[in-house]
Structures are given as structure tokens and as C-alpha cells.
Amino acid sequence: xxxxxxxxxxxxxxxxxxxxxxxxxxxxxxxxxxxxxxxxxxxxxxxxxxxxxxxxxxxxxxxxxxxxxxxxxxxxxxxxxxxxxxxxxxxxxxxxxxxxxxxxxxxxxxxxxxxxxxxxxxxxxxxxxxxxxxxxxxxxxxxxxxxxxxxxxxxxxxxxxxxxxxxxxxxxxxxxxxxxxxxxxxxxxxxxxxxxxxxxxxxxxxxxxxxxxxxxxxxxxxxxxxxxxxxxxxxxxxxxxxxxxxxxxxxxxxxx
Amino acid sequence: xxxxxxxxxxxxxxxxxxxxxxxxxxxxxxxxxxxxxxxxxxxxxxxxxxxxxxxxxxxxxxxxxxxxxxxxxxxxxxxxxxxxxxxxxxxxxxxxxxxxxxxxxxxxxxxxxxxxxxxxxxxxxxxxxxxxxxxxxxxxxxxxxxxxxxxxxxxxxxxxxxxxxxxxxxxxxxxxxxxxxxxxxxxxxxxxxxxxxxxxxxxxxxxxxxxxxxxxxxxxxxxxxxxxxxxxxxxxxxxxxxxxxxxxxxxxxxxx
Numbered sequence: 001x002x003x004x005x006x007x008x009x010x011x012x013x014x015x016x017x018x019x020x021x022x023x024x025x026x027x028x029x030x031x032x033x034x035x036x037x038x039x040x041x042x043x044x045x046x047x048x049x050x051x052x053x054x055x056x057x058x059x060x061x062x063x064x065x066x067x068x069x070x071x072x073x074x075x076x077x078x079x080x081x082x083x084x085x086x087x088x089x090x091x092x093x094x095x096x097x098x099x100x101x102x103x104x105x106x107x108x109x110x111x112x113x114x115x116x117x118x119x120x121x122x123x124x125x126x127x128x129x130x131x132x133x134x135x136x137x138x139x140x141x142x143x144x145x146x147x148x149x150x151x152x153x154x155x156x157x158x159x160x161x162x163x164x165x166x167x168x169x170x171x172x173x174x175x176x177x178x179x180x181x182x183x184x185x186x187x188x189x190x191x192x193x194x195x196x197x198x199x200x201x202x203x204x205x206x207x208x209x210x211x212x213x214x215x216x217x218x219x220x221x222x223x224x225x226x227x228x229x230x231x232x233x234x235x236x237x238x239x240x241x242x243x244x245x246x247x248x249x250x251x252x253x254x255x256x
Numbered sequence: 257x258x259x260x261x262x263x264x265x266x267x268x269x270x271x272x273x274x275x276x277x278x279x280x281x282x283x284x285x286x287x288x289x290x291x292x293x294x295x296x297x298x299x300x301x302x303x304x305x306x307x308x309x310x311x312x313x314x315x316x317x318x319x320x321x322x323x324x325x326x327x328x329x330x331x332x333x334x335x336x337x338x339x340x341x342x343x344x345x346x347x348x349x350x351x352x353x354x355x356x357x358x359x360x361x362x363x364x365x366x367x368x369x370x371x372x373x374x375x376x377x378x379x380x381x382x383x384x385x386x387x388x389x390x391x392x393x394x395x396x397x398x399x400x401x402x403x404x405x406x407x408x409x410x411x412x413x414x415x416x417x418x419x420x421x422x423x424x425x426x427x428x429x430x431x432x433x434x435x436x437x438x439x440x441x442x443x444x445x446x447x448x449x450x451x452x453x454x455x456x457x458x459x460x461x462x463x464x465x466x467x468x469x470x471x472x473x474x475x476x477x478x479x480x481x482x483x484x485x486x487x488x489x490x491x492x493x494x495x496x497x498x499x500x501x502x503x504x505x506x507x508x509x510x511x512x
Contacts, residue, residue, distance in 0.1 A: 035410075036417075038407060038410045039406045039407055039410055039411065039412075039413060040406060040407060041407050065410065066410065105428070107428070148424075149427060149428050150295050150296060150427065151294060151295055151296060151297050151427070154291075154294045154295055154321065154322065155295065156295075157295060161292075161417075161420055164417055164420065164421070165420070165421070165424055168404075168421055168424075171405060171406065171407070172361070172363070172405050
């Protein structure tokens with residue numbers, strides 16, 4: 001897959017969320033995240049462009065007996081690649097964002113993950129790097145934001161702590177979900193959605209809609225947010241492709 | 257008060273639990289605990305015999321903008337002194353203990369704290385040092401144990417993480433309790449209870465009950481646990497003193 005730089009064979013995502021660390025900086029924090037995951041029963045870890053490369057000796061030292069989580073980590077070149085096969089993506093955010101998508105507490109988000117997992121969906125949680133957190137493009141990949149409630153005057157949590165709290169909510173959220181009941185009503189994977197959105201963007205650009213150029217990223221973000229929020233099925237995305245195909249058709253068939 | 261080695265004036269305990277770190281070792285972890293407290297709206301910190309003395313430069317460096325919590329910390333020489341003025345004491349424990357007292361999750365414990373605080377009680381949470389945790393005597397001081405649910409195969413959390421999770425549960429546990437409605441039904445302070453128990457122990461020793469000597473600590477612990485669990489009022493403790501006084505009286509008044 002384009003953008004994927006995996007050093008491991010693909011991991012089967014089980015009935016639990018995958019943790020995705022986006023541009024993490026210090027190996028110690030990656031190790032602390034792995035420990036926190038193992039404390040609370042999560043073992044699927046993905047890393048997007050870790051600053052100091054991978055593997056990382058400091059991460060291993062910090063992880064101590066959670067090194068199995070690190071050993072299973074899958075490396076990606078960018079965030080879209082890391083979420084491509086997922087159906088439900090959650091983005092942790094330190095601050096409220098002006099995005100038209102739900103922003104849940106970790107507890108409510110975990111309940112929503114259970115709902116998706118029960119439907120056979122694969123879900124993942126994005127955590128930003130130490131310094132800048134997730135950027136708007138990362139957050140746009142998600143259908144749902146997660147904001148950890150904290151003292152507004154002192155809300156900063158480090159990466160390991162954020163993973164710890166969300167993983168703790170996962171672990172304490174009750175019984176594991178029932179086996180999947182998949183079907184065509186399954187929402188689309190992020191990869192399929194991304195393919196659709198890219199096609200839409202290309203067509204909109206070609207048709208002069210996304211102007212001026214400096215506004216293009218935010219205009220596209222707003223559009224993507226709409227599709228993220230809709231929890232589209234594969235059939236619906238195929239229909240939308242049909243809509244685009246129809247709209248861009250030059251040889252109009254007035255009899256149809 | 258005997259055993260108190262306070263470097264600060266007594267702090268008025270507000271409508272929130274006090275965090276009590278018992279024999280903490282690394283200053284960094286004391287600082288991390290202070291940060292976690294401030295993240296989640298707690299500011300009353302007590303320290304029992306910190307290994308490296310107090311104040312501690314490493315704690316201050318780690319606490320960064322949570323140094324106000326450290327500045328307000330009160331130092332004690334031992335655990336009984338640190339809980340003497342409290343009505344409700346909770347002891348965090350990494351493992352299940354064979355003690356006849358309730359063991360709650362952090363979430364359930366926080367609900368119980370709200371109940372006590374609504375009644376005007378002062379509550380505190382004991383956290384053990386990095387290496388050994390709380391010893392049995394510390395746990396015996398508490399009416400209630402708190403066990404953080406975690407993967408049984410990988411349950412170790414550091415001091416800062418344990419404080420973080422309990423403080424997070426406090427912060428997310430809903431509205432602050434209503435103002436206190438104190439009365440004589442208020443449960444006894446730990447100091448009053450301790451005075452009673454010491455008197456009981458002295459009398460039992462004098463009467464040859466606590467034998468053999470090597471079994472005395474565990475026998476007394478079991479007795480203390482009973483009184484801890486009972487949530488005695490001041491009136492009830494006075495009655496129990498009366499019971500002891502009556503029982504040890506030599507000049508029996510058969511007409512009474």
C-alpha cells in the first residue's frame with residue numbers, strides 16, 4: 001500500500017482497538033505507551049514516522065516486560081496509511097477543535113468502540129507526538145475526537161499518560177464485545193473512503209472548485225469531515241463514486 | 257500531635273480527598289504525583305517519611321507548574337500521624353490482601369469518598385512507595401482498600417500512574433458534593449480511633465490476651481480492621497471506652 005513502510009507482516013486486528021502513535025519523539029514515551037497498553041489489555045501498536053527511527057533502544061529499555069507489544073508494532077510512513085484498513089478512527093486531542101464531528105470523553109469513546117467492534121469493525125485510536133500533538137489532517141482522518149477531561153488550568157498530559165488513561169477506560173469498560181456480525185452494512189474502510197475523497201478532490205480541483213489554492217486544505221477538510229461523520233457503507237461509497245462519475249460526464253444523455 | 261513532623265501549618269482539608277504518599281523514594285515520582293493531582297483537581301498532599309528528605313529538588317523539577325501542590329505538602333513522620341485527623345482512609349493496593357475490609361475499584365471508591373465528603377468527613381488516599389508499596393500496618397489504617405483493575409499478567413503501575421488514575425476517577429466522577437451536614441453521627445477521626453485501639457491493645461496485653469508475642473501484631477491488626485470497618489461515631493467510641501473500663505474493673509458491683 002502506498003505510504004506503508006511496514007517492517008512486520010500485517011497483524012490481525014482483534015476485538016480491541018489499535019493504538020496509533022503519530023510522529024512520536026522520545027523512545028521513552030513509546031516504551032511507556034507500550035507498558036500502559038499491556039497494563040490494560042491492548043497489544044496492537046502502530047507507529048507513524050517516529051522521529052528517532054525504529055526500532056529504538058530507549059523504547060525497549062522503558063518498555064521492560066512489555067517488549068512484546070513493541071516487537072509487534074507496525075511502522076507506517078504517514079497517518080492515512082496507518083488507518084487505511086480501519087473502519088473507525090478516534091483522534092485524541094488536548095484542546096477543543098472546531099470540527100463538525102463528535103468529541104467524546106474516553107469513557108464514551110470506549111462505549112462507541114464496543115459498538116463498532118460488535119459490528120465487526122476494526123477501530124484505532126490516534127495519539128499525537130509529544131510536542132505538537134495531532135495536526136488537523138490527522139484529526140480529519142478520524143470520525144470521532146476524544147478529549148480527556150482535565151483541569152482547564154493544567155490539562156497537559158504526556159503521551160504515556162494519555163495512552164494510560166484511554167487504555168484504562170478500555171479495560172474497565174465491561175465485558176468484551178460479542179462476536180462480530182459483519183455484513184454489507186459494515187461501514188467502509190478508511191482506505192476506501194480515502195480513495196473516494198481523493199478522487200473527489202481531484203475532480204473538484206480539475207473543475208476549479210477548490211479555489212483559491214491556499215483555502216484548498218481547509219475546504220477539503222470540511223468535506224472529509226462530512227464523510228467521516230456519516231459512517232458510510234461500502235455500497236454508499238460506490239454510489240457516491242457513481243455520483244461523481246455521473247456529474248463529470250461530458251456526453252450528457254438527455255434521454256436517460 | 258505525637259509522630260507529626262509538620263513543616264507547614266495545618267491545611268484545611270476541603271471537599272476533596274487528600275493524597276498521602278507513604279515512604280516515597282524518588283523525587284521525580286513525587287513530582288509526577290503532584291502533576292497528576294493538579295491535572296485532576298486535587299491539591300492536598302501529605303508525605304510520610306520521604307526517603308530523600310524534604311523539600312526535594314528533583315520533585316520540584318518534575319512538578320514544573322504543579323509546584324504549588326508541592327509547596328503545600330505537609331510532612332509526617334509516620335502513617336498513623338498522617339491520617340490522624342481524617343475520618344475516611346483508603347489504601348491503594350497492587351494485590352488482593354486477606355483483610356476483612358472492602359476492596360473497591362477506583363471508580364467505586366470515589367463514589368464512596370463523595371458519600372463521606374457529603375457527610376462532612378475528611379478523606380485521604382494512601383499510596384505506597386515505589387518498591388514495597390504499603391505494608392500491612394498502613395493498610396490496616398484504612399477502612400477501605402482500592403485496587404486498580406489491570407491485566408493480571410502485567411499489573412505493575414508506578415506511583416505517578418497510580419495517582420493519575422485515581423485522581424482521574426475523582427475528576428470524572430461527576431458534580432462536587434453538596435455542603436457538609438455534620439453532626440454527632442459523624443464517624444470518629446482516625447486519631448480518636450487509634451487512641452481507643454491503643455488502649456484496647458494495652459489492656460489486652462496486660463491481661464495476657466495477646467499471646468504468643470510473635471502473633472500480637474497480626475492479632476491486633478485483625479481487631480483494628482473490625483473497628484475501621486465499622487465506621488464508628490465518636491459516641492460509639494466513647495461507649496467502647498466505657499466497655500473496656502467496665503470490663504477491667506476489679507471491684508465488681510454485683511448490685512448494679
